Amino acid sequence: MILYFAHLLLLKADLRKIPLFLIFSLISKLAIGQNYTTNIQIKGLVIDASTQQPIVATLQWAYLSSESPTWSRAINNGVNGWFLIATKPQSITLKVQATGYHTISINLALNNLKYSELLYIIPLVKLIEHQSNKVFAQSTTKSGKVEQTPITSKGKSIRHILTAVDGITHKPIEAAFRLIQTNTGKVYEYQTSLQRKEVSIQFTEHDILAVEVASPNYQPFYGNLIIDKLDNLTHHDTISLIKTPVFFNAITSTNQPKAEVYLSKLSPSGNDLTTKIPSQHPIHYGLLELNEWYKVKVCTGQDTVYHTFQATAGMNQYVVESVPSLDTLPTITEPQKFILYFEQSNFLLKPESQIILHQIIQQAAAQPNLNIEIFGHTDNVGNYNSNLYLSEVRAMYVQNAFFAKGITETRIKKIAMGSKKPIANNNNETEKGLNRRVEVYLYPTTKK
Template sequence: MTTTITRLLLAALLGGAALSASAQSVPFSKDKFSDKDGLKNALREIKAGDEAYQADPPRYTAALPHYLQAQKFNPDNAGLNVKIGDCYLHSPSKMASLEYLQKANKLDPTVDARLHYLLARALHLNAKWAEAIKEYQQSRPVSNPNGGEEGSVSADDIARHIRECKNGQQLVKTPVRVFIDNAGPELNSTDSDYGPVVSADESTILITSRRPNAPNAKKDPNGDGYYEDIYLATWKGKAWGKATNLGEPVNSDGHDATVGLSPDGQHLLVYVDDKNGDINEANLRGTTWGRPQGLGSRINTVHHESSASYSPDGRYLYFVSNKPDGSRGASDIYRVEIEGRGPAVNLGPEINTPYGEEGVFMMPDGKTMYFSSEGHNSMGGYDIFKSTYLDGHWSEPENLGWPINTPDDDVFFVTSASGRHGYYSSERPGGLGAKDIYRITFLGPEKQPLLSQEDQLLASRLQPVRQTLLAPAVAVASAKVTILKGTITDNASKQPIEATIDLIDNVTGQNIATFKSNATSGKYLVSLPSGVNYGIVVRQDGYLFHSENFDLPANAAYAEVVKDIPLKKLEVGATIILKNIFFDTGKATLRPESTAELERLQKLLTESPNLKLEMAGHTDNVGKPAMNQDLSQRRAQAVVTYLTQHGIATGRLTAVGYGDTKPVVPNTTKVGRQLNRRTEFKVTAN
């Protein structure tokens, strides 16, 4: 009996304590405040906040300052603290929600049916995994009290977030070692800067910014600062140069945001905030960007297309859309051949999940894709994943891990071609503005842990990203791609030339891709994924073509090669080395890989009927001179024989073997001897 009475008394005391805790919430009423004017103003602020908070969809950014103003008058109202916490959960400062929701729970845990869920979200975003799981387990499905889908909580939401917390608990056990540096005041401003896209060699970066000093700058009516514009900067050796506004016609009176950039930096994907949200393309002609043009109905639809990335050969576009046909989730990643006629193809269940995918980025190696997903083993919101296309299938997406990924949305991660550096935007202490551009390095000196928050493009209409950093850094696998770049000029005048660059697979003879050098600077950049024997042909009307060969085995690691190319005009005396003519060692039999180069030579002779050529064979100095002479003669003749067998008159061609008598470099090294073993032609008549 005594035990029973004790338990009843204890229960009564606990119930009284709960009632006391509930009663601690202070209502906005006249009997609680003597400052009637202050109360009146606070109620006015709450009313203004409610108008935005209860809109469909809710305008959290607009509601928050009104609620904060009212909270200064009465900080102990549970309902108001819930609303403030909810607004912060939908802001760039999500983690600030925790103190308000914890206070609301302490003042009155029954004030809102969503309180356990909202508190769980705040704990989750602060990486308090175990505490968040406990609150999620106490949450129940609930509809938004204001109506509409926004703000409702489903059983699936709760179960998914519990899985995310468990994923987070596992991923933080093996953190990725990275460090990060602010890109500096030349690139960042005191306003919001985000959405970086970089050329393959990191020579050019474009960002989105909300600066008030932009031409025709005007306020965004949604309360997020000024309208977005696109800015460009170039690398100056040790830091980025000053970012400059691209101006018209790329930037308009509305929102213009960076989406993607071709590896050579000459084609820009722009998000245009029109009725639906579309992706347009702007092309660089010399030093001037053209007006962004729509990409057609196979890509842009009546639905929302938010992010995109070129394949390195420029033939395909990977893009994100929330169109319902073929979709597996809220938004999926598709691939489409830009110049083709076929429909966009959903990448399927290997990549797309029943949840949202976003922020697709294809590396210049043509095989590695980074993207963000709410599915797979995300630790919360969108996490960044990596997948590689091998043998006709995408590999299982790999979470980039903590702290690159966080419980918040991590989207729009881009890397350099080498894979050593990544770029993203972040809002954290010590930054220059609301949001700054930062450079992630996967190999470098030890730095202290930092905490940050990343914002997203308007294009995604998602929430900001938070990032934690650890040190020391470790090396990462090198990307299997070679970046070839340089300047194309006129051999005589040294002036830049806009030329066409063809990439040929010498084994199949297929034209893989075609690019152009810049019309003003003559600069070019092409991405060469490993595993291909490339023939590279540079051509322009009135000039002899120039060829290069890069035979890259599948395991060839990242390299950056600078090759300036002087084009020679089609005139008597001009000589050209045919770098894609191949013979077996010691033999004069043309290998199949030579076919594409031979066909180019045949085409040149066919299009120029008065052209006559001397075909010359050369060797190194290994072996007896007489043998070298004979080999070089037979090789030159093999080329002539091929051409005459394919319709070129015998009288237009001569074959001369020079043996080892005309080296272009000393024969003292293996590389030198390789350069001296060559086939070339000289124009003898035109």
């Protein structure tokens, strides 16, 4: 029924009258195996993470599928900060290097992209200079003096106090430290927290230690600590970590009015900071934080659409497409049923269902005599009350989408069903996916 309705919309639409309407598709979650592009062009700019100014960099990339990767250099290769990469739609790893900055590696899944041009802004964090008896990144070589505080010890020793900080804000962060002695192979493991921001280690012999520092949502730090002077002093080491780069592109078609894209990170307090993101038409671009929730607002002269999503690693790409105008939609004279499918354990619509939802809303807006019934459903994973709540949230999400288009509450009936009305057996993931749904009924008031 859904496919028939969508097909009918297109058959009856006068393509010359199609206005622009915003439909979001999370390309990274599209069906595996559907290749939309024959090649990919990645244009980007490398900047200093603190000053936001372009910096000259060297960029190399290789296909992840290769057992013996062949590294290729980017076109223009970071001249004046800008670079260009031409690649097949496959997964690649991108290595970015600049003198005086931490080297970063980024894995990018380029399969199944619907739009073949991408724009990345890559921030790099400056290195801390290599100083005597200090932790340093493996690529630094410069040495210098540091302030040192004496410690009380009967024999020769040295103490290191280690702290991990965000490379841009310089605020302490939670981190796991792992130090491995070359002489003995002994491993030191420590964990810091926001309450206990540093760890203290005392050494009594010369050694070279491998240093690994890891923190959630940050790229790992690999460095060395050379104990070449037992000076009975305390050395304070601050190690800067760089957040895992997460990119955002909103793609708008070249034949539509200029769009404005706003991005806000959702917070539990509801105090969401909304910013307008830059545009290099037709690509709007920005940086995200891994696993955080965001709301996108896209405006043209004809429409405004909101969409909520969770940032995933690599590229989060959204595409603006067109659908038929309201005055070309067929008139519904008999009750119609539509099924919208959701991602597991949350209220995010699958991309194909997002498109169908917008079509249903357009139909309801064009035909004021239509009433709407919304039934929320879940699979059988979890307890009954949790599933009932989730089905309520899913139904509310769909209801709010109608409200956003001016369809009044008097036309809508919302019911939470939980897991008690499955349409499949819940024996496997495919069947469970069919039960993560909202059913929407449109019916003329005279045909209920």
